Amino acid sequence: MAQVKNLIIQEEDKFFSDCIDIIKEASVSIACCLDEPSEVTREDLEHIQKQITILENNLGPFYVEELESMKNE
8 A cells, every 4th residue: 555655646746847847848938938029939839838738738637636535535
């Protein structure tokens, strides 16, 4: 049982680490766009939107699961 719990904790840690990496990537992209706003392309904006969509898709199920777990306690 302890091994399963440790595996779950490791997966959650990786999940949050991945989310932080995505946020950092989006932040850098936005900073680059702000440095030279006249040179922002549709591709730049699509890249940022893709990062945000990845976060939405990954965080949504996590929060639904957490809320269900809290409700059942």
